[in-house]
Amino acid sequence: xxxxxxxxxxxxxxxxxxxxxxxxxxxxxxxxxxxxxxxxxxxxxxxxxxxxxxxxxxxxxxxxxxxxxxxxxxxxxxxxxxxxxxxxxxxxxxxxxxxxxxxxxxxxxxxxxxxxxxxxxxxxxxxxxxxxxxxxxxxxxxxxxxxxxxxxxxxxxxxxxxxxxxxxxxxxxxxxxxxxxxxxxxxxxxxxxxxxxxxxxxxxxxxxxxxxxxxxxxxxxxxxxxxxxxxxxxxxxxxxxxxxxxxxxxxxxxxxxxxxxxxxxxxxxxxxxxxxxxxxxxxxxxxx
Numbered sequence: 001x002x003x004x005x006x007x008x009x010x011x012x013x014x015x016x017x018x019x020x021x022x023x024x025x026x027x028x029x030x031x032x033x034x035x036x037x038x039x040x041x042x043x044x045x046x047x048x049x050x051x052x053x054x055x056x057x058x059x060x061x062x063x064x065x066x067x068x069x070x071x072x073x074x075x076x077x078x079x080x081x082x083x084x085x086x087x088x089x090x091x092x093x094x095x096x097x098x099x100x101x102x103x104x105x106x107x108x109x110x111x112x113x114x115x116x117x118x119x120x121x122x123x124x125x126x127x128x129x130x131x132x133x134x135x136x137x138x139x140x141x142x143x144x145x146x147x148x149x150x151x152x153x154x155x156x157x158x159x160x161x162x163x164x165x166x167x168x169x170x171x172x173x174x175x176x177x178x179x180x181x182x183x184x185x186x187x188x189x190x191x192x193x194x195x196x197x198x199x200x201x202x203x204x205x206x207x208x209x210x211x212x213x214x215x216x217x218x219x220x221x222x223x224x225x226x227x228x229x230x231x232x233x234x235x236x237x238x239x240x241x242x243x244x245x246x247x248x249x250x251x252x253x254x255x256x257x258x259x260x261x262x263x264x265x266x267x268x269x270x271x272x273x274x275x276x277x278x279x280x281x282x283x284x285x286x287x288x
Contacts, residue, residue: 002081004028004031004258004260007058009051009261018030019078030080032085034112035088048263061100085113090114091135110149111207113151151180153183163187163202164193164201181208187240188213195241196248206256209245212264213264232264243283260273
């Protein structure tokens, strides 16, 4: 398997700094965060907010596809590949999906994340699902035309918080054009399924793997019962069992990318980048 970093976890670094530092650390690729950048300085916001609220390592969505070739050249000059684009575009915005797929094609990224509707209980899930099937069918058409696969992420607070619910959606489409991002860290928050079951169920739809960890802790008491909160944790301290996940991936024949998305706050970004890669390589050597 090959290793990348999703630049959402690098809020203090510029894209130019990121490609150099990731290559020096031994990574094979970079998954660019693509959205509207914030004008805030990472030093001026709470640490846990800066990943999304003050992230310098972001490709401005408005700059694409015009600057796609420039970004490709910068990435390739560092010796890195682009396994995917981490976009924040939703399946309802077909015009943006098509424009970013054009950019991904120019950049040499074979896939990009396309969001599904959120689920918060305010609308019946079956209604959300029916709408999403229709919307993502149009995304599949765009993926077929562009040659860039659309990926659905297993993510809490969306209609696909588990591998089974992601598979229920994507089974409607051709796995050559629509796939799933498996994220064991997100499954700590919501949607846990045994890793072997998840990998086997996704089958040909397993396109990409995000890597992070999280853990639950009791943070107080309310009406006589404990109040629990889930938060990011270092790779080796969270609930997600990456030895078990790697074994399941190995048995399935998965030889794609592991892309780090670590939001923990126990060490500086530069140290996290180095230690995460060392850790996953030790696990791979032990179980694969």
